[in-house]
Amino acid sequence: MTRKITVFAVVTLLLTVAALYSAMTGSIRVGFGELVQGLFSGSNEQVQIIKDLRFPRILVSMLTGAALGVSGALLQAVMKNPLAEPGIMGISSGAGVVSLAIITIFPVLYFWAPLFSVLGGALACYLVYSLSWRSGLNPLRLILVGIAINATFSGLGQSFNYRGSYAVTSVNQAVSSIFTMKTWEDVYILGLFGGIGLLLALALGSWCNMLAFQDETARNLGLSVTKVRLIISAVAVLLASVATAIGGLILFAGLLVPHIGRLLIGSNYKLLIPFSAIGGALLILSADTIGRTVLAPAEIPASIIMAVVGGPFLIFMLRRSDKLRR
Template identity: 65%
Template structure:
């Protein structure tokens, strides 16, 4: 019990420290007292720039990181596979593709981008389940089919870059994983969808514990397995789709964070889900801050940093995972 509490305390302190460093690092640097006074009482132009440009970026990156991490936890519980992740199995790329298609055809409906993203993520998830089913679900088959679906949707999405449409260009800018132009409107959108998804995920923690068991065991314990799997998958898609619509295509957050979180706080989803949300927020905030400052004024997208880190980690897990998750 002591180790999870220490882990929670550490991740909260690190998240607060990372938010402070991110807010005070860059072309504009203010002392803590001046920054706090400017944020609370106004009258300071540099503090106003941080409030209007840097703080929305910080909050969005934290919410996106939390959503992607918890989405990974839920997908891994449903699929009983520690290699499942929204970016790996195609949920994020499906969300991005359908968002592009709908907003290209109906540019006036740009406000509904997260809803379109959810439809695309649900389509990708349904395809993975349908194509993977052969007298049951094989964890390895799910991941392999997911990688193929992800590659297909990614290729289709990239083909839109060659159409020259202003609407498509606008959508690409809105869904890029560089958080430079994020505003408080983006914060409100991400908070609306992301916090609802995080709350639902916390409420489904006990179901996730049962889904990690073999289906027969879970059914004997009174769990409606099919219904539970569909509901938990829908919440995972909601989180991944909202993160993709607001933050762009970012892979491996839902792979790195849950695996590390299980080592620190265990596999009980009642503690794993909230811890993963905090750790995911920390990871993506640090990635975005590093991308913004390492080669300033040039920025490295957070998605590139996550790919550089997550690719080798995925190979490590693939080599290590000789057993089915939850067994």
Template identity: 55%
Template sequence: MNKKINSFLVVSLLLLVVIIYSAITGSIKMDTMEFIRALFGEENSNYTVIKDLRFPRIIVALFAGASLSISGVLLQAVMRNPLADAGVIGISAGASFVQLLIITLFPMMFFFTPLLAFFGGAFACFLVFMLSWKSGLNPLKIILVGIAINAMFTGLTEAFVTLCSYMNVMVGGVGGSNLSMRTWSDVRLISFYGLIGLLAALLIASWCNLLALQDKTAKSLGFNVTRARLFIAAIAVLLAAISTATAGVIAFVGLLVPHISRRLVGSDHKWLIPFSALAGALLILTADTLGRILVAPLEIPASTIMAIIGGPFLIFLIRKDK
């Protein structure tokens, strides 16, 4: 118990430090005390600029990291697969493709983009399940099928963008994989849908624990395994779609964070889900902040940093599982 509480305290403290550091570091700088005084009402022109330019980016990064991490936790519980991640198995790519279609063809439906992107992610998830079912949802088979689904939707996205450029159609509003230029409208979008998904995930934590049991054992306790799997998978897809619609496709977050979190707080999802949310928020915000300052004034997208970290981590997990 002490280890769990200490882990929560350390991650929460680190998250607060990174939030402040991310806010005061960049082309416009403030010292910490000056920032805190401005935060509590002191007039400061630099703070006004930071509030409009950096705060939305920080908040979107926090929600995206939390959403992707919990999505990974839920997918791993549903599939009983430690390698499941929305970015790796194509769910994020499916959501991104539908998002592109909606924003390009029906820009007036911007606020409903995450909800509509959900159907793209759900279709990708359905394809992974269907094509992996005969192998008994073998972990490696799911990854291979997922990579193929991911490639298919990525190709469709690139083909659509190319076609639009030939037809002189403006492709706008798509988040890409860079968190720059996020606005308060993006914050409202991800916070509205994100809070719904995060609260739903917390409420079904006990279901995730029951899915760790053998299906026969869970059914003998009166637990509807099929219904629970479908509902948990839907929440996981919704969280991935929310993140994709506002922050772009960022892979490996739902792979890295749950594994590290289990080592710190164990496998009880009542602890694992909230801790993964904090750790995922910390990871994405740290990656985005590093991307801003490492080669300033140029930027390295958070998705690129996560790919550099996550690729070797996935290889390590596959070799360990073997």
């Protein structure tokens, strides 16, 4: 237990340091003392700019990472598959298509776009699950079907490039996951819907642990397996869809974070879910900060950073899964 507490403390400390570093670094640089004094006094113009522009970006990236990390952990519990991940499985792209459609056709419904995006995410999840099932979920088949669904919805999303400049802007933001120009309104929307999903996920730890047993064993313990899977999947889709609607399409966060969590703290979902939230926030914030600073003033989207890191990791997981089947 001491080791697990230490892991949580270290990851939380790293997240705090990363958030402070991200706030102080960029086109406008301030020291820690100047940042704190400016926030309390309100008299420092540079700090006010950071508060209005950089703080929302930091919070959106952290909330996006937390939602994606927890969504991946929940999907892996439901499908008993460490390769399940909302981006790879097409849930994020399905959610993005519906979100873009709503924003483009009905701009006044922007605040409710995350709710509509859940419908797209749920559709993608159903398609992947049903098309992958053949007396069980084969990891390779799951990935292949997910890639196909992801490509289909991504293509539909790109079609909005031909519907006018507003749609082009929306598509580019959703696909590239650049957190530039995020506002406090984005923070409120993501905090509201994502916060609900995270709270629900924290309450599902016991069910996730029971799903690790064989279905018959879980039923003998009094668990309604089908009902529980639907509930957990719904929460996972909610988190991934909301994160995509506001933060954009980012792959591999839901794959990397839960796997690292299992190595550090074990497979108890009562601990893995909160770790995935903190670790996901750290991962996406770090990716965005690196992309924002390494080639400043140019920016590398967080989605590209994650693809470079996550692609080789997925190959490693596939090879490891193949060895285990042998």
